[in-house]
Amino acid sequence: MADAQRIKGRLDALKAQRQPHESTWRECFDYSYPERGSGFTGSIYLNAVDLQTRRAQNLDSTAADSLRLLVSSILSGLSPPNSRWFSLDIGQETQEERQWLDQVADVIFENIHASNYDAEAFDALLDMGGAGYLVMFVGEGQQDVGYYFETFPLAESYIASTKGQGGRVDVLYREWEWDVAQVVAKYGIDGVSLKVRALFQADKLREKVRLCLAIEPRDQYDKSSPFAVDMPFASCTIETATGHTLKESGYDEFPCVCPRWTRLPSSAYATGPMSQALPDVKSLTRVIELEFAGAETAIAPPFIAEDDGVLNAKNIKLGPKKIIIANSVDSMKALVTGAQVQFSQLMIARLQASIRKTLLADQLPPADGPAKTAYEYQVRVMMIRQLLGPVFGRLQAEYLQPLIERCFGILMRANKASGFELLGPVPESLRDRDYTVRYLSPLARAQKQEEVGSIAQFEQALILKAQIDPSVFDIYDVEESARYSSEIMGVPSKLIRDKRAAAILRKAHQDAAAETQQQQVQLAALQKQQPATAGA
Numbered sequence: 001m002a003d004a005q006r007i008k009g010r011l012d013a014l015k016a017q018r019q020p021h022e023s024t025w026r027e028c029f030d031y032s033y034p035e036r037g038s039g040f041t042g043s044i045y046l047n048a049v050d051l052q053t054r055r056a057q058n059l060d061s062t063a064a065d066s067l068r069l070l071v072s073s074i075l076s077g078l079s080p081p082n083s084r085w086f087s088l089d090i091g092q093e094t095q096e097e098r099q100w101l102d103q104v105a106d107v108i109f110e111n112i113h114a115s116n117y118d119a120e121a122f123d124a125l126l127d128m129g130g131a132g133y134l135v136m137f138v139g140e141g142q143q144d145v146g147y148y149f150e151t152f153p154l155a156e157s158y159i160a161s162t163k164g165q166g167g168r169v170d171v172l173y174r175e176w177e178w179d180v181a182q183v184v185a186k187y188g189i190d191g192v193s194l195k196v197r198a199l200f201q202a203d204k205l206r207e208k209v210r211l212c213l214a215i216e217p218r219d220q221y222d223k224s225s226p227f228a229v230d231m232p233f234a235s236c237t238i239e240t241a242t243g244h245t246l247k248e249s250g251y252d253e254f255p256c257v258c259p260r261w262t263r264l265p266s267s268a269y270a271t272g273p274m275s276q277a278l279p280d281v282k283s284l285t286r287v288i289e290l291e292f293a294g295a296e297t298a299i300a301p302p303f304i305a306e307d308d309g310v311l312n313a314k315n316i317k318l319g320p321k322k323i324i325i326a327n328s329v330d331s332m333k334a335l336v337t338g339a340q341v342q343f344s345q346l347m348i349a350r351l352q353a354s355i356r357k358t359l360l361a362d363q364l365p366p367a368d369g370p371a372k373t374a375y376e377y378q379v380r381v382m383m384i385r386q387l388l389g390p391v392f393g394r395l396q397a398e399y400l401q402p403l404i405e406r407c408f409g410i411l412m413r414a415n416k417a418s419g420f421e422l423l424g425p426v427p428e429s430l431r432d433r434d435y436t437v438r439y440l441s442p443l444a445r446a447q448k449q450e451e452v453g454s455i456a457q458f459e460q461a462l463i464l465k466a467q468i469d470p471s472v473f474d475i476y477d478v479e480e481s482a483r484y485s486s487e488i489m490g491v492p493s494k495l496i497r498d499k500r501a502a503a504i505l506r507k508a509h510q511d512a513a514a515e516t517q518q519q520q521v522q523l524a525a526l527q528k529q530q531p532a533t534a535g536a
Contacts, residue, residue: 004243007214007236011173014158021269025131025154028274030054031281032064036126039155059288062352063281066361067274071125073360074388078395079121081113086404089438090430098498100427101435107423108407111147120149127154129359132261132270135159135172138406139255140414147407152256159258160268162217168398169258169268170233174213175240181205183239183246193244210240215255223252252413253406259398261391277358284351291344305332360387396439404437452485 022040029037034054038045045051058064079085086109088101124134135152142148152174160171180199183192189200199207215235222230231250238245260270274281305316306328316324316332324332356362415422459481465472479502486496497505 004238004245007173007212007238008240008243011158011175011212011214011240014160014173017160017267018158018269021264021267021271024271024275024278027282028130028272028278031058031278031285032067032130032274033126036123036130037155039153057285058281059285059292060348060352062284062355063274063277063359066277066356066359067126067129069361070273070359071122071129074125074391074395075118075121077388078392078400079112079117081118083440084109085440086400087438087440088408088435090433090435094429097427097430100423100430104408104411104423108404108411111141111411112407115141115147115149117147117149120151124151127151128259128261129272130274132263132272132275133159133258135174136257137255138257138403138410140410147410165266165268166263168402169256169260170254171216172213172256172258173215175210177208177210179205180207180209183209183211187246191246193239193242195242196239196244211237211246212240213237215251217254218250221250253409254402255406257399257402257406259395261394273359277355280351280354280358284348284355287344287347287351291348294344301334303332304335400439401437408435452489455481455485 026037026040026043029035029040035045035051045054055061055064084105087105090097090101120136124136127134131154133154135154135157137150137152139148139150140146152172153176156174156176158173158175159169161167161169162171178186180196183196184200189197192200196209199205213235214237215233218232218234221232223232225231228235228250229248231252233251233254235247235249235251235255236245237247260268261272263270303318318324353362411423412426459476462472462476483496
């Protein structure tokens, strides 16, 4: 049985470790997407009115718009839904093994994007933009092969790593509230504590119950056991107040992906790009506040009036078609404050540009600017992908790798449960062999585009040198160069013949050429014999 007291104690410890960072994350979300930070430092946005009130305090939407563009660029560069962005590799595989691995990769890709992944991934990456990390649960769908993704609210989620602060996250504690009716519907009347059962029987269905989900590695486990309680990762849900265990289960892989943007020293947590843009965002809000105050004075300036015995300042009402009686036209005039609104506009433009640059949104063409050619747009997108290169390294290790590992495990178990009807049996040569994930996403390819340029430049140089000495091509493997370039450029593998098929095709061409040459020789010999016969 699960040790509820130990779980509650560790939950308190994880809360204490995260508490110093919450105020910073809260500010980052308040100036971009307040709904994603709901719950930090005890502030909760219950409805759209609360959110709109918070957004109105920002006075400018540059940060939110820039973060949205950044997240869209990352998502389209990491896992685009229109082309497979990864493959499985074991090294030195045969053609049969390659076909089976490609089939597995195709099924995983199709089921990921047939699920709710694309919707949840966008919200999850918004979390990373504000707080520097995200928590996405990867579960089994309702179909034979299917996935279910859920982005856990950051305010409810606490993370840690048993491999050190810099290791991959493998501990997740989540504390949240449910109504009594929801708890009973999920775990049954016999599965809840006596306290919750009494509330349910008293028809107090809207009373709140705090629950805690703890997922962490087991010290001892048995992979060959069919029972969930023997799996490598333990999962336990308890009622926080009573310590009553609602459910105890397990997972073969850590079921959550928790990548981080810039990890904080001596901590499992991180900061996101919004924390870097936050000083400019707060300065922009302050400048806009001052501009509004100055604009109000410039549009409706105050007046100064002289008490000349005729003009009664207390009874003056300014407005159109009003007659003001005074001793002199100089008795009343507008008070010029000297406010220079145009200076604030320059500061606003500079701060907005700085925010866009920090969030990498300035690399994309503005929607209201002149139309860009397809080449210009492609160059800008390639540039932002190269700028994201260092971040992509961490996302690859902490986001894509555990995501594919989890999806692969779910698929293999579903295949076994179906009697190997989904994918067929695993080839004997692949059993007990470790696989690696090779990324084919646009962001991964963008980091290798320089290699393609270097290959093309080198081949051009070889062509020039071959005009002097044709034997220079003996040092260069043209076929291997073509295969490597097609891989980097993302050419579908089914369009490239493997080495065996290429060898068969070459042999057929050689045989055809040899047969044609033999026919030409025979024809030439025949033509030589015809004049001799005619002369005789």
